[in-house]
Amino acid sequence: MSLDSHMEKVLWTQDQIQDRVAQIASQITHDFRAAPHPPIIVGVATGAFLFLADLVRRIHLPISVDLVRAQSYGFATLSNGAPTISLDLKLDVKGKHVVLVEDIVDTGCTLSCLIGHLESKGASSVSVCTFLDKPARRKVDIELVGDGKFYKGFECPDYFVVGYGMDFAELYRNLPYVGVLKPEHYK
């Protein structure tokens, strides 16, 4: 039973992903080159872990890296709309530029909650860098802080996707590409 055989279709291949991540990292490097202090890159666990790892290795600035965890999904494919922060930052973001790195923005609830959290901790700007953006299901607008920017890898059609960090029932995060599972595997 091979992992690839679980897929209905592939939306972005490993090569397409790596090319796009390199472009975003160059953009971030360019945008923060003149900042008085380099940004803190904050990955949202667990889904952003591969994107975060690929992205930070291509940002050519002396950045710091931290993690937060926000839970809004259980073992289903629907958000419960009320995320809670279950792992907080280790670093002090007061007066710092923060770039929040997410796997996918769907309803926007998780990201809005995290942006508010970083703002309340005194971040001087909050940017968002999401691998995928799924605007079809947005419920909450993403409001950046200060002169924060919005970076995105790809716009995602309205499918529940897996791979490149993203799971279904905690499986498939290790796929190096992103795709849609065959219906029999969404059970």
Ligand code: 5GP
């Ligand atoms: P939101 O709060 O924006 O509705 O959802 C954010 C989180 O839900 C994402 O960070 C991700 O963990 C999960 N999520 C949303 N859409 C998908 C999807 O298509 N596939 C997977 N695997 N997770 C998703």
Ligand code: MG
């Ligand atoms: Mg996420």
Ligand code: MG
């Ligand atoms: Mg999940």
